[in-house]
Amino acid sequence: MKKERGLRELYEQDPIAADEAVFGRRSGHDRRGFLKGAGLAAMGAALGSTLPFGRTMPAGLIPAALADSLEDFVIEGKNGLTVLNDKPVNAETPPHLLDDDITPIKHYFIRNNGVPPQDISPDGWRLTVDGEVNEALDLSIQDLADRFEVVTLRLQHECGGNGRAGFNPPASGNQWTTGAIGNAEWTGVRMRDVLNAAGIKDSALYTAHYGADSHLSGDPNKRPISRGVPIWKAMDPHTLIVWQMNGQDIHPMNGAPLRILCPGWPGSTSQKWLTRIQVRDVIHDGTKMAAPSYSVPMYSVQPGAEVETSDFKVIESMPVKSLITYPRSGHRLPTGHRILRVRGHAWSGDDVVTALDISYDFGATWTRADLQAPPNRYSWQRWEAEITFPTKGYYEIWARATNHRGQQQPFVPPWNPKGYLNNAMHRIAVMVPA
Known part of the structure; x- marks a missing residue:
């Protein structure tokens, strides 16, 4: 057959x-x-x-008009998220639902590795800070709010595997397209203030993060994920321990009541349901820290090639990227109209986007868009542009961001075995009838 x-x-x-x-x-x-x-x-x-x-x-x-029609099954009543799998729950956001400067909670993507805890009441929730510190801390959420400066920042937060579905040959894992990204307004305290209160020793090299979620197998001796970051990243003033998003309690699927928000790095470093931060004198060796998890080859490899574990490096800053959020792919202009305003967002890990260009002729020519500065570092940046189409027909609009280091989105990104860091230019389809 x-x-x-x-x-x-x-x-x-x-x-x-x-x-x-x-x-x-x-x-x-x-x-x-x-x-x-x-x-x-x-x-x-x-x-x-x-x-x-x-x-x-x-x-x-x-053609984008055909590619974007291949949508995964969407569970009704889940606010437009496209569900990739249900054990663990993982769901992404269609581009047109990411048009807001501040991503609504109802449209914020979900990326889980294990089973979320059932009891997420903030009352009685404790955070332990220990390891290479002079004084271990045992803090409630109220302690965090009372003892340290409370800050609110808009921060972009993206899964390292966002875009995995675009790699050829395919890589195993959740087949994210473009929607494992969000830019919420997060409220909490700076991790560095908490670590300083504990007194970091000179031996401190790396953090280790632990959450209250459980392993899918049900084995209490296994952890679904435990990652960390170098001390310098933990001490960045934009790395936060948060308990609110968009002025409300964090959604249960997004890590309530307490989580880390480590912007610009893979979302796996932003531990949800946070219960412990351990300061270590070695690079953390927790679950999903070892290659090839959240790692890419140190050099370019042929698509489909096997790579030795020793040749991987841990992903840190995410690549330059952009998204077209209006109009929705497949947009059809009214008869007699050939002018269209398009818009979206751009971001670049630890860096700042300095230019956004668009093309409607498959990259033959490019036009500079108006790009806004971020309201604070690590927030994505709004861009807008006006297009005048020369004649009727089918068009694709491509968006290409460039950061301050001169790094630019490619048409085809480097392949890697686990399908990470796909920052290919986003494209949508537009029909001009006359």
């Missing part, structure tokens, strides 16, 4: 053959030649319009 395959699977396995299977392109021809002949008509028919810049469209590229 012939196995049925989805569009994304076809393109993952052999993008050139997929062109032939989907649009009737003959093998051995490049897409540029294909889009001058019958193939152009076939693709246009599938999209419902002509492609004014089809000649510059890369071979083996799924």
Whole structure:
């Protein structure tokens, strides 16, 4: 029996053959030649319009109008999140629901490694700070609020595997597309103030974070995750211990009643349901600290290659990235209109985004967008641009961010075995009818 395959699977396995299977392109021809002949008509028919810049469209590229229709099952009543799996619960946010400068709690993504604790009452919740300190601390949430300066910051927070679904060959793990990212307003205290109160010893090198969630197996001797950061990152004034998001209690699936928010680094360093911070004199060796977890090769590797464990490095700052949040992919302009204002956000781990460019001709030309400064460091940045389309047809809008180091989003990011750090340019489909 012939196995049925989805569009994304076809393109993952052999993008050139997929062109032939989907649009009737003959093998051995490049897409540029294909889009001058019958193939152009076939693709246009599938999209419902002509492609004014089809000649510059890369071979083996799924048009965004088709790629974005391949949505995962969405559980009704869950505020628009796309659920990737239910044990543990993981769900991402469609791009158009990330349009707010401050991500609403109802639209904030969920990334769990274990089973959340049942009792999340802030009353009686304790945080232990110990290890390479002069005085171990045992603090309640009220102690944190009373003893240390309470701050509120807008901070971007992203899963290290965001974008994993875009790698070819595929990498195992949750197949995030673009929505494992949020930018909430977090309230809490600086981790450095708490560590300073405990008195950090000269031997301090790394933190170790522990939460109240349990392992999926139910084995009390196993931890679902326990990661940490270098002391210098823990002492950054933007690394917080928080108990509120957007002025409310943290959502249970987002780590209530207490969590770390370590912005700009993989979300796995921002321990949820926080119960302990241990200061260590070695790099932490907790669950999911060892390669290949949250690690990438130290050098470029061929897609699909096997990499020795010793050749991995732990992910720290996340790469430069951007998202188009308006309009929604598949947008159709009214008849007679060819002007469209687009907008979105850009961010770059520990860095600042300095430029955002957009293209509507598959990267042949680029236009600079208006980019706002962040309200505070580590917040994402709003951008907007106006596009005038030259003629009717099918268009793709691509967004490309550049940070202050000159690092820029690629069209195809470096492949890695675990599917981390995909910062490919985001693209959406737009139809111009006349």
